[in-house]
Amino acid sequence: MEAAFSIAIFLISYLFIILEKVNRALVALTGGVLMLCAGVFTWNDAFQSYIDWHTITLLFSMMVLVSITQKTGFFEYIALLLAQRVNGEPVKLFIVVAILTAMGSALLDNVTTVLLFVPVILNLTNILSLPSFPYLLIIIFSSNIGGTATLIGDPPNIMIGQAVEHLTFVSFLTNLAPIVVVIFVSTLMLMLFLFRSTLKADQQNLVKIKELNPDDYLKKSPLLYKSLLVLCLTIAGFLLHPVLHVDLTTIAVSGALLLLLLTDRDVNAEVVFKEVEWLTLFFFIGLFVLVGGLQATGVIDEISKGVIFVTEGDLPKTALIILWISGLFSGIVDNIPFVAATIPIIEEFKEFGMMNLDPLWWALALGACLGGNGSLVGASANVVVAGIAASHGEGISFLRFMKYGIPIVIFSLVIATLYMIIRYLLPYLQGSLV
Template sequence: MEAILVITIFVISYVFLLLDRINRALVAATGAALMVLFGVFSWDEALSSYVDWSTIALLFSMMVMISITQRTGIFEFIALWMIKKVSGKPVALFFWIGALTAIGSALLDNVTTVLLLVPVLLHMVKQLKLSSFPYLVNVIISSNIGGTATMIGDPPNIMIGQAVPYFDFLDFIQHLGPVVVIIHGVTMILLYFMFRRVLLTGDTIDESFIRSLKPTDSLRVSPLLYQSITILVLTIVAFTFHGFLHVELTTIAIISALLMLLISEKDESSEVVFQKVEWTTLFFFIGLFVLVGGLEKAGIIDRIAYTFIDWTEGDALMSSVVILWSAGILSGFVDNIPYVASMIPVIEEFQTFGVSPIDPLWWSLALGACLGGNGSLLGASANVVVAGIASTQQEKISFIKFMLIGLFIVLISLIISTIYVLTRYFL
């Protein structure tokens, strides 16, 4: 009876998350509250045993750092410098946007990257009288692909990194970086051929506008500019070498965020910085962890694991392929965050049952969930953010039109990923 109740609450919550008509943090929190109300567990057990506070703290710290650094204008400077560098030429701009989005999504995170880039991009394409759709599609797809490469690039990777203690920042780059570079290169070529007519018809450029651009004007030159950039760069370096430093990622992020808060106190008080934190996202994660915890408490995760093992007979190769494709396909239609939250305990059960090697299953989950996010506008948080920003500036992204392009890219990405996983880990 408990299992039926938990599944009912979880499915109803999932449906409301898909419909996206009610704030998703409110949906997740309500689902979590219902779990407690019907006696699945107490609040104390839910918050202490099932919420991954390391992930919450890491996300919070990154939000604080980016919020403070954004005040210096450095991100807008990079975008404007890039536009000027390519002289506003549509094709060159298209490829630069893809590269900048992918790199930014790997080093910062994909949601932050699109939040910073899309408003500037929309302003630029309007001034250059270009169609915004190819560039917005490029940003969405490149953000999900680029975010796949590192531990902090996409929320699913953060969750996997926190779930597997022996994975460090460099492990993600070493195992996911090579295939991400290949997939992004192939994707950019495919997207160019899809949009080449639109891109090639936009060759009329307002040269005077390009010449008038002054990227340095967007910089707010002050001690905070140099201090925040220095801390951000050192944080990324520390992330890279945290395995050698024997310091957890969360600890590095928290210390860096506190340093930034201290140096920026004169320019902007901590209260103002905290107001800019994406609390909705953090509470969404907390509610989601509790929802998935209900599945785990009711034994449903164990049953899913047994089902997967029955399908694959405990074979690591088959399990990797099944996880890769199931994650890739499902993440195209449901937000990849709750899917990964559901699958992490499943793979942990695989390890309990003696499936070996286990690491390819984790990398398959990361690849499938992150790359599968390109399947539709609901597939990843970055997609929803881009569509939301675009709609505020009267630039609608067609759900169906994007899905037709996105599913094709996901299919190509999963084929390349399958070849990569089989070749690197099993052949």
Template sequence: MSVILASTIFIISYFLIMTEKINRAVVALSGGTLLLLSGIYTTNDVFIRYIDWNTIALLFSMMVLIAITEKTGLFSYIAVRFAQQVKGEPIPLLIGTCVLTAVGSALLDNVTTVLIFVPIILKITKLLTLPSFPYLLAIILSSNIGGAATLIGDPPNIMIGQAVDHLTFLSFIVHLAPVALFNFMFMIAALVLLFRSSLKKVQTNKHELMVIDAESYIIKSPMLYKSVTVLLVTISGFVLHAFLHIELTIIALSGAILLLLLTEKEIATERIFEKVEWVTLFFFIGLFTLVGGLQEVGIIDELARAIILYTDGNYAYTAILILWISGLFSGVIDNIPFVAAMIPVINEFESYGMLYLDPIWWSLALGACLGGNATLVGASANVVVAGLAEGANQRIPFIRFMLYGIPFVLFSLVISTIYIYLRYLLPYIGQTS
């Protein structure tokens, strides 16, 4: 009975999250509360065993760091200066949008990056009388591909990094950045081919862009230098955390608290906390409670057993299956809840004799991050972009996006399959044969 109840609550919650008729944080928290009321688990289980407070704290810390830095106008200045450097030319602007978004998503995180760049790009395209869709599409695709390259780039990677101690910031760069870069180069080439003719026909209003004073966006104050310094030191700490023997969460929290202390006289802490994406944080909390219910009743164990039985315990088949399952599922549902559900599944593989799980973790990360490009609900960054665009009366049609997104995802998964097989599985098969 408990299995049916937990499954039903989970499925209904997922469906409501997908439809977005009700705030997703409210849905996730409601589902978790129903599991508590039904006696599936206790509050002790939820708060100690199932909610990953490291992930919550890491996300909160990055939100604080970016919120303070954004107040200096630095990100707006960079975007406007970049548009002026390419003289408002549509194709260079498209390519530059991709590069800035991908780099920002890799170093900051993709949700934060799109929150910063989408309003600026919408303003620039309006000034130049350019269609916004190609640029918004480029931002979404670039944010998920760029986010796949680092541990902090995409929430699924953060969750995997927190779940597997030995997968460091540098590990993600070494193992995922090469295939992310290849997919990124293909994406730019494809976007240029797809939109080159239509963008060249547009009569742009470059003069208005060129007369904007980019300097007016940036606030040259002590807070600017403090923000940039602390942000750079924090990112350096992420890169070196394996050598420093300090957890990522501690580094992020230290950076956030330090910057709050340094800027407290210039901007009230209350104003910074208002900028924190509390809905996202509480969505994660609710999500962890939902997945915890599946773990508690044994569904996660059964799913792991089913995958092993289907692949007959074949190491290579299991890695490729995880890649494609995560890629296809992440296109239909938000990749965050999918990864939250899959992490305990992969951990369970150890009990079936699979001791070297790294290629399977990389398969999950690539599938979840790249698969999120298939639809507007595939990743949190997609939902954020769609919301910002709609607020500016530049709605992104769901079907139109999907017609571009699905082919990109299928190509990305094929390339990732080849990469995973050649880099990890072929050497492993050679050693065991």
């Protein structure tokens, strides 16, 4: 009965999120409270087991860092500098934004990357009088695709890396980066084709861009130097966290607190806290609780176990089904709880005599990360971009996003399937025949 309640509450909440008649954060929180009222789990379970406070705290910390840095005009400066480097040409700008986002998401985590890039792009599209939607869309797609390439790029990869000791940073890079490059380039070309009529600039705006001086937007003050110093230290901490053995959340919180302390006389902390995207954070909390209901009643676990039943322990079948189920499922709910439920299931395949489970881990990583592009709630980066865009008056429609997101996910999974077959499954079958 509880499973039926959790499924019904989740589906109804998801429907209201899609319809966008009520604020997404209110819908998610209401659905979460209904889970509690239905007795699916307790408040203690929700706070201790299902809400990912690491993600919430990381987002909050980066929002604080971005909020303070934004007051220096640094993002406007970078936006204008970037626009002048590409001569204000929308297509060139589109390509550069996609490449930088993908690279940033591979080296940092994708949430941090979009937090840094989105304010820049929103300022830039405003200066050039360009529609922001295509650029926000390519940022989301590039962040999720680029984050697939490395161990630290996307939360599912971090979880897999922590569960499987022999899968190192280099392992992720050598196994996933080649196909990520192919998917990224293919997606970029496809998006350029789809938005070919939109990516055109007014000649007057191009002339205006050349006449503007980026230095005029930069407020050279102690606040600027403090902000950039702490921001650089935080990013360096993210890059060095495998060496420092300090988790990303601790690094982000330390950076935010340090900047707040250093700028206490320049910026009122109360003002900074008011500018935090609270609706985005509460939407995440509600979403975690909603998905937690499916987790608590065993719905996600049963989906994962169903893979074993269908494939009967056959590695090639299992790898492809894990790829597609994780890809499609991650477009509906956040991929973190699905990966958490699937990891122990994959480990059970050792009982079927599978000694080399690596193809299954790569299938899960590819499916969960690439599938995040399916909807606005498919990945953390998507929700963050939508929240920042909404605060700038550039809201992204749930259905409009899915119109592009679902085809991109299917397109990406088809390419990933061919890669899995050629690199892992055919050699396995040939070895088993010998």
